[in-house]
Amino acid sequence: MILKTTLAGRTYAFKDVKDVMAKANEQKSGDVLAGLAAETDSERIAAKEVLANMLMSDLREHPAVDYDIDDVTRMDQDGVDTAQYNRIKNMTVGEFREWLLSYDTTEADIKGATRGMTAEMVAGVAKIMSNLDLVYAAHKIHVESECNTVAGRRGTFSTRLQPNHPTDDVEGITASLYEGLSYGCGDMLIGLNPVNDTSASCKAILERFDDVKRRWQIPTQICVLAHITAQMEAVRQGAPTDLIFQSIAGSQKGNESFGFTTETIREAQALLREKGTAKGPNVMYFETGQGSELSSDSHFGADQVTMEARCYAYAKQFQPFMVNTVVGFIGPEYLYDSKQVMRAGLEDHFMAKLSGIPMGCDCCYTNHMMADQNDLETLTLSLAAAGCNYVIGVPATDDVMLNYQSNAYHDAAAVREVLGLHPIAEFERWCERVGIMENGRLTDRAGDPSIFTERSGL
Incomplete structure (x- = not known):
């Protein structure tokens, strides 16, 4: 050598x-x-x-x-x-x-x-x-996974609907949820980042998600992205849960800094397979992002791309339903500008697919970075062309809880139309029944959340 x-x-x-x-x-x-x-x-x-x-x-x-x-x-x-x-x-x-x-x-x-x-x-x-x-x-690589629906099939481009709220107010969350659904978002997941990382708050939000999903017969998955231990306690208390989430790192030390071990994940996986509400078999959701190991001094002198690849090697051991990199969330300390963010997003997606992971991306940036919404839209289109399984959707590109910018609810619809892509098939049929989509495109009714406040059902 x-x-x-x-x-x-x-x-x-x-x-x-x-x-x-x-x-x-x-x-x-x-x-x-x-x-x-x-x-x-x-x-x-x-x-x-x-x-x-x-x-x-x-x-x-x-x-x-x-x-x-x-x-x-x-x-x-x-x-x-x-x-x-x-x-x-x-x-x-x-x-x-x-x-x-x-x-x-x-x-x-x-x-x-x-x-x-x-x-x-x-x-x-x-x-x-x-x-x-x-x-x-x-x-060239498509990685499918199955929870309640099958994700990652060729020709699909999915979304995680992220109705975050600055106080975890369930009614405010529901309003944002309905808006996202009205744009055809949420086929991959309805998943919220909570302010209150407690099992009680997690349970209350999951119950509302489950109520909406059942009332409107929505073929999707639900999850609250609390710490893994809080989610596990909520499941034990009877919270309806399709997926259990955890942010992961590329080293044991990094994972321990997140407050969990490999045994914790194995326990959570077994718990959800016993008491969860998903059909399965894939019931885990992981998030990653270049630079997290540097924050906890758990990179062992390795660069952030190598450590990110190790996250995917770890994730694949648990056959997850979904994984995504939150590509610009940590900030300019690790990815300074739009050029670095776009490169990292493409690297992460490629490395995950080559690792055998069902991969998505939160195309995002914090407001103290040298990046803007045009950069994220360019990255989103590139990732969709690369076969990315899904992206995140938030109201008007602005996450009011995490205080960062991501894709808007309507962005995925534009990308689908440009590239000839579709939501997950069952979800697209549901959108057609509700009147949101027709012939693979949004209708004039799309973007109107009052669809879900009317008394008439499907």
Whole structure:
């Protein structure tokens, strides 16, 4: 394994695989602040060249966090399919990239290779791909999952309806919920981020979601994104729950900083399969985002793209119904501007799909970032073209509780029309019965939440 190269008469040497991986990354403010990034574009190009000439086996043999101290690494390494790994281990990273992008390489071929890859192998390939490479390769891969409905089928583009409220007022939440439904949002999930992270508040909101879902016979899933332990207690108290949620990190230390362990997730999964309201079998929902491990000093000197790939390696152990990166939520400390946010969103989606994860994205930014709504709309369209399973929808792009900007309720409808995509089939048929959609497009009645305050039923 050669850790140096010469460009334009200058030799660039790297101390180890982790150093190559970090410096080969596209510029991210989080890597810069952590002292991991390439100092110049020339050094970045040199690192990419060294990385491209490494064997895929080199990346597997040098995980970002040691096997003996980290359960994410252990689960990832122990889950590798040896036969599939042997097919690709002697390819260089550059050769594997070319294979992925080849016209002759099929989705079945890629899904086979996926079973032989670790997170570091996935991240290494992403680092030497252009944005269009990431879109093209991800578009080849579709990952389906099933809770109450089946998500991720080719030709669909779904939404999570996010009716957040600054005080968790159930009537205010319901008003926002009805508005989102009136735009055809919510086929992936009706899911709220609560202000009050208690089992009682979680239960009250879930009961309202369940009431609306049953009253209007909506084919979807419901979830309140409280801490995993609060959700578990709500389920024990009888709260109707289709999915259990948790934010995850790419290391055991990072997950412990979030207040849970792998055993917690296993317990939650078993609890929901016993007492949850979903048909299943996929009952977990995970969120990620580049840079979270840096916040808790749990990145072990690895760059944020590599740590993000490790999140997906961890998530796939639990066969989730849905995963999404909240791509610009942490702020400019980790993704400084729109260029970095767009790159991260495409990287995350590609890496998750290559890991075998049913992947969505919260295309968002905080107001102290160098980004605006035009940037998010560009990212959303790119992700939809790449086969992204779903995006988030909030009222008028403004989440009044989390204080960040995301996609508006109506954005997904525009993207669907432009690209010829549809909601999940059962949900689209429901939209047609209500009068919101016709022939795959929103009707004149769309956007009118009074549909759901009228006395007449379906």
